[in-house]
Amino acid sequence: MSFAWTEEQEMLRRVVREFAARELTPEYLRELDATGRAPHDELLPKMAGLGFTSLPVPPEYGGAGGSAVDVTVLLEELGKTSLSIASLLNFAIGFGTHTLIKFGTEEQKRHYLPRVCSGDMFFAFSLTEPNAGSDAASIQTRAVADEDGFVIDGAKIFTTGAAECRCLLVATRTDPKLPKHKGISLFLVDPRTPGITYSKIEKLGMRGAGGLYEVHYDGVRVPRSALLGSLNGGWAAIKATLERVRLAQAAYCVGCAQQVVDDAVRYAQQRQQFGQPIGKFQAISHMLADLQVQTDAARLLLYRAAWLVDQGVPCVKEASMANLYATENLVRVTSDAMRVYGGYGFTLEFDIQRHFRDARLFVIGDGSSQIQRNLIARMMGL
Structure with a gap:
């Protein structure tokens, strides 16, 4: 067992750091957070x-x-600078790309994947509905077959990037008579197709990752070639997509947590109170030591799961464990680090408040902490 990075992975880390230093300046990221633009x-x-x-x-x-x-190396390193931008990249290389590679037809792969490579293609996962959140298999958006293809009707909510993306990955119910996990199909839908309307939802954090939308599908016509995977077999593709998304989320949450810890340590070394740096007080030093231990543990869970993916070993449990621990750790890290900064942490002049807000998404979205625990327990035979 080796914990060393390959030469190519070390180079990738350097390239990401240089890109972030050049393009993702603090001023730029604060502007994205303030305006919410994509x-x-x-x-x-x-x-x-x-x-x-x-x-x-x-x-x-x-x-x-x-x-x-x-990919985990890439997303972890990018997450050190911005959760929003790491998430934005994952809309290109995560949500739709892995689904296409595993379930797409040759025609679909040749149409979409070269555009992913060129930076001209990114996806939005239109899954959650007003009455189907954690119970994702209970979706009611319908896709009805006709002589020309399918007609989609229904409503989705909390679809990040829906109005900005190049392609919507839409989960629909194609056979309501089948058990709920079996009558689901996925479609690749152009977001500019007639019959699709968007309502933007203001959000607390992750404001640089694109808008959050309610999406309505009213008689939206798509060709048969838009079907991704088999008819009524979409649940397998949804599960595979979410498994990789959860691994990606864990990666950029680990990266962000490490950067927050590093920044808090530097602040504790410089901030003077009672004649010494506050990091000399055991209450501060022990808290930061605990945060580092927890972040290292999250990283180990993360890379074990990524390694298992590369070995072709089923790792639903391990991916959920990595996601659960990394996302909850980031909430702890941002909460405790904010206390290190004291009153300054509550101001908009320090970026810890943005990390604090951004972190809250990941214990909710794409499978809440409770859903991850359900999956882990089920894989344990409980």
Whole structure:
């Protein structure tokens, strides 16, 4: 067992750090947070030029064929600078890309994957509904077959990037007579298709990752070629997609947690009270030591799960464990680090408040902490 990075992975880390220092300045990230605008068009082509968007794509479609560990290295390093931008990249290389690689037709792969590599393609996962959140298999959005393809009707909520994306990955119910996990199908839908309308929802954090939307589908027509995977077999694709998304989330949460700890340590070394740096007080030093231990533990769970993916070993439990621990750890880290800064941590001048807000999404979205515990317990035979 080796804990060393390959030479290529070390180089990837350096390239990500240089990109972040050049493009993701504190001023730029604060502007995105303040305005809530989506920077996909300005950042994804730059990331494509550095090989970020092509990393997981197979070589036959213009990609580098990188491993799950490689992608984890990329997302962890990017997460150190911005959870929003790491998440934005994952909309390109995570949500739709892995689903296409595993379940797409050859025609679909050749249409979408080269555009992922060029930075011109990113996806939004239109899954959650007003009455189907954690119980995702209870979706009611319908796709009814006709002579020309399918007609989609229904409503989705909390779809990040829906109005900005190049392609919607839409989960629908195609056979209501089948058990709820079996009558589901996925479709690749152009977000500009007639019949789709968007209502933006204001959100607490992750404001640089694109808008959050309620999406209505009213008689939306799609061709049969838009079906991703088999008819009524979409639940398997949804589970596979969420498994990789949870691993990606764990990666950038570990990266963010490490940066927050590092920044808090520097502040504790510099801030003077009672004639000495506050880091000399055991209450502060022990708290920061605990945060470092917990972040290292999260990293080990993360890379074990990524390694298992590369070995082709089923790892639903391990991916959920990595996600659960990394996301809850980030909430702890940002909460405790804010106390290190004292009153300054409660001001907008310090970025800890943005990390504090951003962190709250990941114990809720794409499978809450409670859902992760359910999955882990089920895989344990409980």
